Amino acid sequence: MARDDAGRTTAEIEANIVRTRTQLADTLDELAMRVHPSTVAAQLRAKVLATVEQKVGRVYVAASRGVEQLRAEFVDESGAPRAERIVPAALVGAGVVLLVASARKRRRK
Numbered sequence: 001m002a003r004d005d006a007g008r009t010t011a012e013i014e015a016n017i018v019r020t021r022t023q024l025a026d027t028l029d030e031l032a033m034r035v036h037p038s039t040v041a042a043q044l045r046a047k048v049l050a051t052v053e054q055k056v057g058r059v060y061v062a063a064s065r066g067v068e069q070l071r072a073e074f075v076d077e078s079g080a081p082r083a084e085r086i087v088p089a090a091l092v093g094a095g096v097v098l099l100v101a102s103a104r105k106r107r108r109k
Contacts, residue, residue: 073085074086074089
């Protein structure tokens, strides 16, 4: 049996070549899958969805905080309505509705 300078036989060298070719083929298959348009699109879609979900979560938290702050203005700690704040706000709201209604009525004439 012939041996090379490193002391390997021809069969060992051939087995090493086969093993290297198999590893190279596996690596090329993996690279082809990574750069395939459907894989890239799926990764991009997942990234966009994660970003959107994160932004929506932040908006939800901010809106919830705003609602709680607004609620605190019109309800005391025990949950009872604060008439001294509700009545003026209701009157202002009614005034705005009347102004809008009268403006629409004038436009129609």
